[in-house]
Amino acid sequence: MNGETDSRSASTLTECRIEEIDRVFQGAPFIRQLGPRLVRVSAGECESLLDLERSHLQQDGYVHAGVQATLADHTAGAAGATLIRSGQIVLTAEFKISLLRAARGERLCCQARVLKPGSRLIFAESEIYCDTSAGAVLVAKASVTLAVLPRPKPD
Amino acid sequence: MNGETDSRSASTLTECRIEEIDRVFQGAPFIRQLGPRLVRVSAGECESLLDLERSHLQQDGYVHAGVQATLADHTAGAAGATLIRSGQIVLTAEFKISLLRAARGERLCCQARVLKPGSRLIFAESEIYCDTSAGAVLVAKASVTLAVLPRPKPD
Amino acid sequence: MNGETDSRSASTLTECRIEEIDRVFQGAPFIRQLGPRLVRVSAGECESLLDLERSHLQQDGYVHAGVQATLADHTAGAAGATLIRSGQIVLTAEFKISLLRAARGERLCCQARVLKPGSRLIFAESEIYCDTSAGAVLVAKASVTLAVLPRPKPD
Amino acid sequence: MNGETDSRSASTLTECRIEEIDRVFQGAPFIRQLGPRLVRVSAGECESLLDLERSHLQQDGYVHAGVQATLADHTAGAAGATLIRSGQIVLTAEFKISLLRAARGERLCCQARVLKPGSRLIFAESEIYCDTSAGAVLVAKASVTLAVLPRPKPD
Numbered sequence: 001m002n003g004e005t006d007s008r009s010a011s012t013l014t015e016c017r018i019e020e021i022d023r024v025f026q027g028a029p030f031i032r033q034l035g036p037r038l039v040r041v042s043a044g045e046c047e048s049l050l051d052l053e054r055s056h057l058q059q060d061g062y063v064h065a066g067v068q069a070t071l072a073d074h075t076a077g078a079a080g081a082t083l084i085r086s087g088q089i090v091l092t093a094e095f096k097i098s099l100l101r102a103a104r105g106e107r108l109c110c111q112a113r114v115l116k117p118g119s120r121l122i123f124a125e126s127e128i129y130c131d132t133s134a135g136a137v138l139v140a141k142a143s144v145t146l147a148v149l150p151r152p153k154p155d
Numbered sequence: 156m157n158g159e160t161d162s163r164s165a166s167t168l169t170e171c172r173i174e175e176i177d178r179v180f181q182g183a184p185f186i187r188q189l190g191p192r193l194v195r196v197s198a199g200e201c202e203s204l205l206d207l208e209r210s211h212l213q214q215d216g217y218v219h220a221g222v223q224a225t226l227a228d229h230t231a232g233a234a235g236a237t238l239i240r241s242g243q244i245v246l247t248a249e250f251k252i253s254l255l256r257a258a259r260g261e262r263l264c265c266q267a268r269v270l271k272p273g274s275r276l277i278f279a280e281s282e283i284y285c286d287t288s289a290g291a292v293l294v295a296k297a298s299v300t301l302a303v304l305p306r307p308k309p310d
Numbered sequence: 311m312n313g314e315t316d317s318r319s320a321s322t323l324t325e326c327r328i329e330e331i332d333r334v335f336q337g338a339p340f341i342r343q344l345g346p347r348l349v350r351v352s353a354g355e356c357e358s359l360l361d362l363e364r365s366h367l368q369q370d371g372y373v374h375a376g377v378q379a380t381l382a383d384h385t386a387g388a389a390g391a392t393l394i395r396s397g398q399i400v401l402t403a404e405f406k407i408s409l410l411r412a413a414r415g416e417r418l419c420c421q422a423r424v425l426k427p428g429s430r431l432i433f434a435e436s437e438i439y440c441d442t443s444a445g446a447v448l449v450a451k452a453s454v455t456l457a458v459l460p461r462p463k464p465d
Numbered sequence: 466m467n468g469e470t471d472s473r474s475a476s477t478l479t480e481c482r483i484e485e486i487d488r489v490f491q492g493a494p495f496i497r498q499l500g501p502r503l504v505r506v507s508a509g510e511c512e513s514l515l516d517l518e519r520s521h522l523q524q525d526g527y528v529h530a531g532v533q534a535t536l537a538d539h540t541a542g543a544a545g546a547t548l549i550r551s552g553q554i555v556l557t558a559e560f561k562i563s564l565l566r567a568a569r570g571e572r573l574c575c576q577a578r579v580l581k582p583g584s585r586l587i588f589a590e591s592e593i594y595c596d597t598s599a600g601a602v603l604v605a606k607a608s609v610t611l612a613v614l615p616r617p618k619p620d
Binding site for chain 1: 179182184185188189209210213214221225226228229250254257306
Binding site for chain 3: 093094096120121123143145147
């Protein structure tokens with residue numbers, strides 16, 4: 001992460017933030033079903049991996065755009081969550097994803113980073129690479145706007 | 156559908172197109188797992204319904220943005236597929252989705268329509284309504300660019 | 311405007327709001343140079359017209375995407391400004407514009423409306439029609455996220 | 466430019482491509498009025514500079530989002546135009562721009578690069594930096610989809 005985004009470094013990511021990012025990744029039923037795992041976290045950055053299975057495909061055998069969108073949005077949300085305060089959550093306001101190539105391969109790797117943090121809005125982006133027999137290929141890029149909100153009280 | 160998009164009406168949707176739209180909806184493993192069903196198809200328009208379950212939620216109990224993105228993209232793709240020729244497919248080039256409200260309720264209804272058909276690009280949009288105890292509420296709107304391509308040959 | 315967006319009707323648009331919308335349209339030097347005029351305002355909705363001149367074109371004789379983007383963004387901002395409180399301003403957080411057709415004609419008409427108002431974020435969309443000899447044609451559609459902020463103090 | 470996008474290097478940009486990029490930048494009346502100049506071109510990449518004047522501002526003294534959108538779109542189009550063949554043009558199909566910070570300063574610098582070239586679609590992105598007394602600050606980022614088309618015949 002460059003100085004642009006935040007002055008905190010990976011080593012100073014507090015327990016509280018680590019906990020929130022785990023909660024975002026482990027606590028979302030839709031994500032648990034999809035199957036990605038978080039493999040790297042630092043202030044303003046996250047990386048996730050998804051082993052591709054038949055259940056991730058669309059009708060022509062490519063990875064469904066919805067799988068890539070979910071991975072891009074969720075990993076960007078986790079990157080944003082590294083920069084908020086205790087008692088806050090991030091919620092996606094909107095995102096755009098460009099599907100650069102039809103994706104087919106063994107695994108997706110999603111790298112998300114915060115472009116601009118903020119107390120109300122956080123701008124982030126995600127790149128998705130697909131591991132193929134010819135190496136890792138950039139298959140999608142997303143641009144995500146996250147709203148920073150107070151954590152809702154449990155019902 | 157207005158005259159803007161196409162002059163064909165629902166009643167002239169050929170067998171061939173109906174088949175392609177069924178294939179798009181039934182043939183995609185990721186969509187079969189998610190669970191939406193197509194309830195209305197006409198030239199340039201599609202509507203789908205998704206009964207919400209716990210597996211569709213994110214960590215705070217709202218419908219995951221990825222679920223809404225998948226539904227919006229896939230239903231727009233089906234709307235686009237009503238306007239292509241035999242031997243062609245549509246593939247999403249990019250889409251943007253705005254999450255207008257945190258979605259919580261019993262069912263999502265997605266209405267997609269083609270804004271502008273074309274032989275190379277089709278522009279479509281999707282609106283997602285959430286059935287709540289207070290009635291149907293617009294929770295998301297997406298704008299989708301579809302590329303029209305020759306159908307790939309089976310491996 | 312439908313009930314979805316706001317309960318205020320056109321007739322109850324206060325003096326204060328009218329003033330703010332005029333300020334947005336007349337007070338922006340870039341807009342004064344471009345030349346659009348506001349022709350209709352109601353709560354959550356605005357319409358603007360731009361008579362096309364050679365200075366609005368790109369290298370192939372079509373209306374420049376930047377002209378359409380500026381018109382779409384600014385008219386959406388004005389629509390959003392009808393729904394804020396005194397002492398607040400709207401600032402565009404992001405927007406997407408789809409250029410549905412190469413635009414060539416005599417005049418652009420931009421119709422913007424708020425999809426979802428809010429105290430922090432306002433979601434709006436704009437449609438641009440081009441007056442041609444064959445009638446008005448939809449040439450672009452934009453989706454705009456506006457941030458609601460306190461008005462900055464003069465320097 | 467990385468290997469991802471194209472194997473041609475700056476030194477092999479043909480005369481024909483240089484001419485097309487000049488035409489895109491000099492031949493667009495809207496761009497001539499706005500005032501940016503192209504300062505660097507290589508295969509898949511372009512950089513432009515815009516000296517800020519009062520005519521580029523919105524009602525609160527910031528650079529108008531439409532100025533940034535025009536610069537981001539046009540510079541991305543020029544980057545795309547480095548990778549097409551003689552007799553072809555690029556036309557923007559859609560773009561999204563995130564306005565990361567309210568921009569105020571002396572000059573904008575726009576760096577555009579192609580993420581994925583193609584014979585029908587080119588995906589590009591642009592970053593806009595604003596020169597301020599505190600140095601260059603990233604103020605906007607855009608994601609652009611360009612359609613590659615045969616050059617229209619003169620009227």
